[in-house]
Amino acid sequence: MGSTAVSLLTFSPVKADDLKDYDETPKISDSFLFHKQSHVPDSFKWPAQDVILSHRELEEPLVDLKGFLLGDDQEETHHAADTVRAACSSHGFFQVINHGVDLSLIHDAHESIGSFFKMTLGNKLRAGKKLNSPWGHSIAHNDRFSSKLPWKETFTFGYRESSPDSVVGFFKSTLGTDFEPAGKVYQKYCEEMKKLALSITELLAISLGLDRSYYRDFFEDGCSIMRCNSYPPCQEPSLVLGTGPHCDPTALTILHQDQVGGLEVFVDDKWYKVRPRAHAIVINLGDTFAALTNGIYKSCLHRAVVNRHKERRSLTFFLCPREDKVVAPAPELAPGGTRKYPDFTWSDLLHFTQKHYRADQSTLPKFAEWLLSLQDRTLDC
Numbered sequence: 501m502g503s504t505a506v507s508l509l510t511f512s513p514v515k516a517d518d519l520k521d522y523d524e525t526p527k528i529s530d531s532f533l534f535h536k537q538s539h540v541p542d543s544f545k546w547p548a549q550d551v552i553l554s555h556r557e558l559e560e561p562l563v564d565l566k567g568f569l570l571g572d573d574q575e576e577t578h579h580a581a582d583t584v585r586a587a588c589s590s591h592g593f594f595q596v597i598n599h600g601v602d603l604s605l606i607h608d609a610h611e612s613i614g615s616f617f618k619m620t621l622g623n624k625l626r627a628g629k630k631l632n633s634p635w636g637h638s639i640a641h642n643d644r645f646s647s648k649l650p651w652k653e654t655f656t657f658g659y660r661e662s663s664p665d666s667v668v669g670f671f672k673s674t675l676g677t678d679f680e681p682a683g684k685v686y687q688k689y690c691e692e693m694k695k696l697a698l699s700i701t702e703l704l705a706i707s708l709g710l711d712r713s714y715y716r717d718f719f720e721d722g723c724s725i726m727r728c729n730s731y732p733p734c735q736e737p738s739l740v741l742g743t744g745p746h747c748d749p750t751a752l753t754i755l756h757q758d759q760v761g762g763l764e765v766f767v768d769d770k771w772y773k774v775r776p777r778a779h780a781i782v783i784n785l786g787d788t789f790a791a792l793t794n795g796i797y798k799s800c801l802h803r804a805v806v807n808r809h810k811e812r813r814s815l816t817f818f819l820c821p822r823e824d825k826v827v828a829p830a831p832e833l834a835p836g837g838t839r840k841y842p843d844f845t846w847s848d849l850l851h852f853t854q855k856h857y858r859a860d861q862s863t864l865p866k867f868a869e870w871l872l873s874l875q876d877r878t879l880d881c
Contacts, residue, residue, distance in 0.1 A: 540736045544649045550745055551738060554764050554805075558772035560587065562780060563599060566598035570701060576649035581707040588707070588793075591767045592747075592785035592800035595774075596700070599781050601692045606756055608630070609689045609815055612682035613728040616655060616675065618815070621754045627655070627674045634658075634725075634854070636674060647856065649741040651806050656727045659690035659817075667726075690726055693754050693817035698723070700783060701819075708793060710830055715792070718821055719751065722846075725818040730764060736805045742804035742812070746859045749849050750818040753800075755782040760812035766801040766861075787864040788821065788846060794829035795840035802862045823847040842875070 563583050567576025589595040616624070629636040635657050639648040657670045667690055671683025701715035731742040742762055757763050761784065765776040774782065784800040806812065821827065830845045841864065852867050853859045 504541065510770050534718060538735050540734065542741045542775060544651055544819065545739050546648050546741050546744060550648075550803075551741060551805075552771065554773050555770035557775050558593075558738075558765060562777075563587075563594050563596045563703075563783075564598050565596050565600070565699070565703075569598070569600050577703075577706065577848045581703055584703055585610060585707040588704070588785055588797040588799070592790070592798040593765045593767075593774075593783070593802070595777065595780040595782050596696075596781050597777075600694055600695055600699075601781065603779060605689060605692060606815070608685045610756075610758060610813060612627050612685045613655065613730075613815070615682065616679070616728075617653065617730040617811075626654075629656075635670065644854075648741075649742050650742060650804075651734055652729055652742045652804070654727055654729050656725065657686075658723055659694065659726055660723045661691075661694060662721070679838070686726065689815070690724065690817065693726075694724060694819070696781070697752050697754055697817065697819040699860075700754075704789075704797075708833065710832065714830060716827065718792075719819055722819065722821045722825070723823070724820055725750065727816045727818070728802075729814045729816060731804060731806045731812040731814075733809055733811060735808065736865060737806050737808055740806060742806045743802075745801060745803045745861055746788045747790075747799035747801050747861055747862055747863060749783060749788065749817065749853045749859055750786040751788040751792070752819040752854050753784035753786055754817040754819070755784065755814055757782065757814040758812060760807070760810045762804045762812045763804060763814070764805060766803075771803070785816070787867075788827055788849065790864060791827050791841045791844070792829055794833045794838075796833055799864060806849060820850075823850075842871050844868075844871055 509749045561583050563580050564576065565580060567573030568580050586592060616627075624637050627637040629638050636767070637653065637655050639653045641654070657674075658669060659667060665687060667687040668680060668683035671679045671686065675682070698716050698719060701719055702712050705712055705714045705716075710744060729742075734740055745766070755763070757776050758775075759776045759778065761773065761776045763776075768771075785797055787799045790797055790799040804812075804814070823846055826843050826845055827849075829839070836851060844867070848871070849867055852870070853863060856861060857866060
């Protein structure tokens with residue numbers, strides 16, 4: 501496969517059947533009333549194969565990071581790396597404990613965003629995403645999709661270490677000065693999530709037999725994404741999904757869910773529930789990291805379900821490389837130059853998922869197929 505990344509911005513969209521439900525024109529929708537509806541609107545209903553009930557609770561081992569993070573226990577580090585290798589080779593999902601993040605900070609983050617989601621609709625809409633911007637409040641992503649809407653609302657913003665207090669500034673400018681304390685909480689939360697994410701990349705490198713700092717150096721200067729999710733109760737939960745089945749296009753997803761539960765992962769051709777653990781943090785591998793490993797590690801297929809009685813909330817931090825970084829596997833992971841995916845930049849994949857393709861379990865293969873067709877077209881010109 502070609503070794504030069506190609507920009508997607510100059511090429512025409514993918515074929516119509518790959519566009520799925522994407523709609524570039526924002527709509528005024530009744531979705532903001534979804535938690536008050538006695539019946540689910542058709543735009544929120546999902547195909548039966550997507551809402552099939554989960555099998556049972558996933559009984560995955562927890563990865564204890566204490567010895568690894570302290571750097572004084574080689575045996576524990578190797579044990580953690582072995583556990584991560586088994587999980588990532590199979591389904592790309594694991595949970596970590598003794599992760600070094602203050603549990604009181606996680607609690608404050610949940611409480612702070614709870615104040616936002618409890619605001620009146622009018623106030624939340626003033627924080628809505630602007631045209632061509634990924635940041636702000638969104639109801640069911642109905643500015644992007646017209647059917648199979650997710651039963652949720654979100655608040656999304658960016659984080660870059662090189663921009664001190666940018667999160668605080670975003671909260672103040674978007675939500676007003678009353679939310680400056682919440683902005684400070686999330687500034688600290690993002691700092692801690694980035695610190696944890698980079699540590700996880702070190703453990704992943706060790707698990708793959710690479711130099712410990714190989715991935716840390718790759719992600720150090722990237723712009724990460726923080727998303728807070730609220731999943732209201734639903735009168736007909738068997739018809740909807742809080743988030744549909746998909747693999748994240750990003751590199752790593754670091755998630756903390758409240759005690760209501762709803763996260764599910766796909767393992768061995770079955771859906772499994774992920775039991776909430778207040779002291780644990782969920783790690784999902786995304787498509788970008790799968791590509792960095794030449795497909796040796798899997799991107800985690802997951803979804804979120806809702807229930808009839810309780811709102812669920814989750815905090816999601818997405819680790820991303822710098823936009824112009826070329827995503828390619830280490831030579832050790834591509835013996836003989838055999839490649840599963842072509843080179844690409846993170847901005848190319850992000851553009852693909854935001855403008856041309858709704859993220860699902862096939863995003864990376866579809867993206868690679870399209871990218872190769874664009875390269876062939878370039879050669880023909």
